[in-house]
Amino acid sequence: MARYTxxxxxTGAGTTARPLGGLMAIASRSCFVREVGVFNTTTTAVAIRLxxxxxxxxxxxxxxxxxxxxxxxxxxMTGFDTWSADATxxxxxxxxxxxxxxxxxxxxxxxxxxxxxxxxxxxxGIGIVLATGTGQICDWxxxxxx
Numbered sequence: 001m002a003r004y005t006x007x008x009x010x011t012g013a014g015t016t017a018r019p020l021g022g023l024m025a026i027a028s029r030s031c032f033v034r035e036v037g038v039f040n041t042t043t044t045a046v047a048i049r050l051x052x053x054x055x056x057x058x059x060x061x062x063x064x065x066x067x068x069x070x071x072x073x074x075x076x077m078t079g080f081d082t083w084s085a086d087a088t089x090x091x092x093x094x095x096x097x098x099x100x101x102x103x104x105x106x107x108x109x110x111x112x113x114x115x116x117x118x119x120x121x122x123x124x125g126i127g128i129v130l131a132t133g134t135g136q137i138c139d140w141x142x143x144x145x146x
Contacts (some may be wrong), residue, residue: 002072003034006065006079007141009041014135017057018083019127020048021140024056025118029076032115035143038128039106040099046136050095050109052118053125057087076146077118089129096131099138106139115145 006023014020025031038048059080067075094116097107118124128140 001145003068003143003145004065004075004077005068005141005143006063008063008081009139010082010137011060012082013137014082014128014130016130017086017089019053019087019129020082020135020138022053022059022080022125022127023118023142023144024053024059024078024080024125025120025122026076027122028120029146030120031077031118031144031146033111033118033126033142033144034115035108035110036128037106037108037141038099039104039139040136041103041139042136043101043103044136045098045101046138047098047131047133048128049093049131051093051127051129052090053087053127054090055088055123056125057083058085059083077144079142087127089127
């Protein structure tokens with residue numbers, strides 16, 4: 001499997017239904033998420049969670065994905081910045097974290113082999129969403145294998 005990554009500084013704070021960032025599948029391809037990192041860019045604490053997306057809503061700007069190895073195929077998954085309309089977010093938490101009230105406070109979640117499965121289909125993905133309280137602008141990245 002080839003490994004890829006995408007990430008950015010979110011343009012919005014996200015909500016409980018609008019991810020501040022995420023990764024979406026395409027109709028014909030699935031993937032396995034291996035690592036997610038999220039870091040606060042403000043001096044206000046923020047509670048986040050990682051959850052599956054089962055209906056895309058309206059993702060924000062598409063990002064530029066990177067491949068780890070120059071000879072790998074172009075990645076099929078698409079990373080998106082802050083959503084502008086609600087997605088359908090799974091009620092279950094894949095992970096939850098409170099990011100401290102300091103610039104750079106963060107979390108890196110890693111997932112054992114094979115990783116978190118995102119099935120093929122344009123409604124399927126994974127998102128970083130607000131768990132509770134007020135959202136904040138965050139730096140984030142997602143790594144996956146196809």
